Amino acid sequence: MTAMAKGALTADQKRSMLLLAPPFAYALLLLAVPLLAIVLFSFWTQDFITLDTTFTLANYQEIAEKPIYFALLQRSLYVSGVVTLVTVLLAYPVAYFVSFHVHPSRKSIWLFLITIPFWTSYLIRVFLWKVILGYNGVINTGLTQAGIIDEPLTFILYNVNAVIITLAHAFAPFAILPIFVALEKIDRSLLEASQDLGESKLSTFFRVTLPLSVPGVVAAVLIVFIPTIGDYVTPELMGGAGGKLIANMIQTQFLALNNAPLGAALAIVAMLSVTAISLVFVLLNRKWLRGRA
Amino acid sequence: MSLRFYTIAYLVFLYAPIMLLPIFAFNDATIIAFPLSGFTTDWFGELMTTKALHDAVGNSLFIALTTAALSTCLGMCAARAGAMPHFRFKAGIMGFVMLPLVLPEIIVAVSLLVVAVQILGLGLSNWTIIAAHTLICTPFSIAILNGAFQNLDPSLEEAALDLGESRWSAFWSVIFPLVMPGVISSFLIAFTISLDEFIIAFFLTGANPTMPVYIWSLLRFPASLPVVMALGTILVALSILLLTIAEILRRRGIAKAGGKDTGGFL
Numbered sequence: 001m002t003a004m005a006k007g008a009l010t011a012d013q014k015r016s017m018l019l020l021a022p023p024f025a026y027a028l029l030l031l032a033v034p035l036l037a038i039v040l041f042s043f044w045t046q047d048f049i050t051l052d053t054t055f056t057l058a059n060y061q062e063i064a065e066k067p068i069y070f071a072l073l074q075r076s077l078y079v080s081g082v083v084t085l086v087t088v089l090l091a092y093p094v095a096y097f098v099s100f101h102v103h104p105s106r107k108s109i110w111l112f113l114i115t116i117p118f119w120t121s122y123l124i125r126v127f128l129w130k131v132i133l134g135y136n137g138v139i140n141t142g143l144t145q146a147g148i149i150d151e152p153l154t155f156i157l158y159n160v161n162a163v164i165i166t167l168a169h170a171f172a173p174f175a176i177l178p179i180f181v182a183l184e185k186i187d188r189s190l191l192e193a194s195q196d197l198g199e200s201k202l203s204t205f206f207r208v209t210l211p212l213s214v215p216g217v218v219a220a221v222l223i224v225f226i227p228t229i230g231d232y233v234t235p236e237l238m239g240g241a242g243g244k245l246i247a248n249m250i251q252t253q254f255l256a257l258n259n260a261p262l263g264a265a266l267a268i269v270a271m272l273s274v275t276a277i278s279l280v281f282v283l284l285n286r287k288w289l290r291g292r293a
Numbered sequence: 294m295s296l297r298f299y300t301i302a303y304l305v306f307l308y309a310p311i312m313l314l315p316i317f318a319f320n321d322a323t324i325i326a327f328p329l330s331g332f333t334t335d336w337f338g339e340l341m342t343t344k345a346l347h348d349a350v351g352n353s354l355f356i357a358l359t360t361a362a363l364s365t366c367l368g369m370c371a372a373r374a375g376a377m378p379h380f381r382f383k384a385g386i387m388g389f390v391m392l393p394l395v396l397p398e399i400i401v402a403v404s405l406l407v408v409a410v411q412i413l414g415l416g417l418s419n420w421t422i423i424a425a426h427t428l429i430c431t432p433f434s435i436a437i438l439n440g441a442f443q444n445l446d447p448s449l450e451e452a453a454l455d456l457g458e459s460r461w462s463a464f465w466s467v468i469f470p471l472v473m474p475g476v477i478s479s480f481l482i483a484f485t486i487s488l489d490e491f492i493i494a495f496f497l498t499g500a501n502p503t504m505p506v507y508i509w510s511l512l513r514f515p516a517s518l519p520v521v522m523a524l525g526t527i528l529v530a531l532s533i534l535l536l537t538i539a540e541i542l543r544r545r546g547i548a549k550a551g552g553k554d555t556g557g558f559l
Contacts, residue, residue: 009380015460016377020386023367023431027390030428034404041407051411090303097300112540117307119482120532123491123508124525128310131317136324138313172307223395230397233491237512247399254403254496260411267403274397 042265046258059265069249069266076246077273079160079235080228083167087224088217090168091175095216096209098176099183111180118173126237129166133157133238158240166234171227175220182216183209214288222278229274246270311529318522324515336523346524349507353488356419356503360426361484367427368434368479369472375435376442394432401425402496409497417499425493430483437482441475441546474546481539485532 009017042059045052063069098110117125132138133156140152156162186209194204232247239245246266253263282289321333340346371390374383393401405425409415445468453463469476491505498506508524511517 010378012378013380016374016383017380019370019374019377020383020390021370023371023390023435024386026367026431027392027428030405030424031393031396031401032389034408035400037408037412038400038404041411093296094300094303097296101296108540108544112536113304114307116533116536117311119485119489119536120311120529121489121505121508121525123505123512124314124521124528125310127512127521128313128525131313132310169306169310172303226395227397230399231492232399247397250399250403251496254406260403260407263403264407267400271397271400 038264038267041261042268044261046261051261059262060269062262063265063269069246069269072244072246072249073270073273075160076229076270077277079163079167079245080225080274082164083171083228084221084225086164086168087171087175088179088220091172091220092179092217095176095179095183099180111177114176115173118170122170123233125170126166126234129162129169130157130237133162133165157238158243160239160243162238162240163235163243163245166238167228167231170231170234171224174223174227178219178223179213179216182213182219186212211288214285218282218285218289221281225281226274226278229270314522314526314529317519318526320519323519336519337527339520340523340527343520346504346507349502349504352419352501353504356422356426356494357484357487359423360430360487361480363423363427364430364434364483365438365476365479367431368438368483369476371431371435372438372442375439376445391432391435393429398429398490398492399496401429402493405493406496417497419499419501421497421499422494422503425497426483426487426490429490429493430486433482433486434479437479437543438472438475440543441472444547445471472546474542478539478543478546481535481542485535485539489528489532 043055043057045054045056045058094114098107098114102110130137134140135152135154135157137157139156140149143149144152156165190208190212191204194208195201199207229245230247232245232251235243235245235248239248247270250263250266250270253259253266316329318336319332319334320329321335322330371387375387402425405421406417409417409421415421449467449471450463453467454460458466489505491509494503494506495509502510508521511521
């Protein structure tokens with residue numbers, strides 16, 4: 001960037017600011033203000049419909065004291081963690097294949113094929129997993145008819161496993177794309193250099209390709225881990241009694257129990273937990289992220 | 294080779310659920326399970342005669358069209374600014390505008406619910422959903438439009454200005470036609486996201502449900518499930534059509550602006 005006197009802006013910079021103002025104002029009004037509002041709200045209390053606006057820590061106290069909230073949060077974080085791990089591990093080879101083994105002219109058609117299922121009716125996709133994993137589902141009838149099992153498998157529906165499978169499916173493209181972008185940025189001559197210097201293909205992968213793709217992996221982890229905490233549809237449809245998550249509790253507090261302040265406090269606690277874990281994860285990987293955008 | 298095999302197996306896993314949709318939509322049993330019993334188009338016929346569904350589709354179309362228009366406008370502002378000289382805090386502001394991409398949707402939903410109902414005392418309506426959908430669709434629009442704007446040759450605009458056009462008319466007569474494919478692509482993607490969005494719509498829907506909220510209510514009644522399958526088949530076919538158009542236009546837009554295609558929507 002050119003050196004300029006402090007405070008002085010070129011005409012283009014001014015226009016650029018002016019253009020960015022509407023989207024910024026929109027996000028400020030509809031994201032920042034509402035987020036502040038729920039923080040404020042979480043320190044209030046509600047008795048059926050009357051809102052008591054005296055500042056209190058009662059909601060947070062209730063969350064800390066009742067074991068149900070902690071158990072739900074723990075289960076949610078566990079589910080999000082496992083979903084993230086499964087999604088990223090399964091996605092990496094796919095991203096690698098498209099980046100290294102597909103002809104450049106056909107890369108975007110592969111990416112298109114990968115992203116299509118992600119855009120198709122989310123509710124119906126979740127429901128269809130019930131059809132696949134259910135008692136009379138595709139897997140059970142298939143395995144029974146093939147003579148592999150006598151009794152339908154029951155450990156794959158209405159529990160945490162079913163929630164994990166469904167979420168891992170829903171977030172698959174989210175994990176593939178950032179890893180793909182990171183792999184695309186790798187200078188191919190580095191790989192040749194490594195092999196010229198006597199590394200095998202496998203050790204080239206572990207010593208050159210993988211470290212260079214870490215930024216993409218970190219992005220994939222964050223883009224899967226953070227949003228999964230907020231999903232209540234999958235646990236509601238797939239989780240049964242033992243597979244409910246913190247998002248189901250937040251939804252219930254807001255829509256069924258009319259206790260919005262407690263729901264707000266739960267949302268904030270969930271959000272803070274996810275953010276804290278994400279920050280620790282990024283810090284642990286900072287060695288690999290340094291010097292890159 | 295084994296990597297190719299793995300990728301194809303992975304695609305099968307990705308497509309498995311939606312492959313089942315048409316199978317059950319044309320199956321004449323009321324329970325959604327194997328074995329199949331026979332062929333029917335009754336479930337599609339039932340869609341035609343359900344008034345509640347038509348109302349829900351009408352609401353959803355209105356919300357999705359308005360959302361697509363608003364988020365594409367906001368996306369154009371941001372993407373255009375993104376392609377222009379940097380100033381202090383620009384990266385931070387961009388990051389903030391893109392934030393809804395990673396924010397759990399339930400957080401967006403509850404925070405807007407609290408503001409709309411408890412603080413402002415407004416009722417819930419289609420407009421509350423539009424407000425929220427525009428917020429979450431704008432980052433996607435920006436991502437798509439960035440591809441179109443960043444590849445533009447700045448000398449084209451300069452030439453138009455030198456030839457006496459004002460900034461405003463230079464934009465509409467030179468830049469806009471060049472980014473048009475990206476604009477349509479952004480519109481279609483935002484439309485698809487909004488049409489399909491449930492988590493936020495469920496919190497913010499007023500007296501008139503949107504289509505996903507209506508589908509959610511149907512999922513509780515086993516008897517209505519085959520109809521849901523038929524509806525799902527139509528929706529999936531429609532989204533694939535819209536996305537294909539969006540993808541073709543996105544690529545054409547990048548090619549038109551003389552850029553190199555770097556990949557998918559994100």
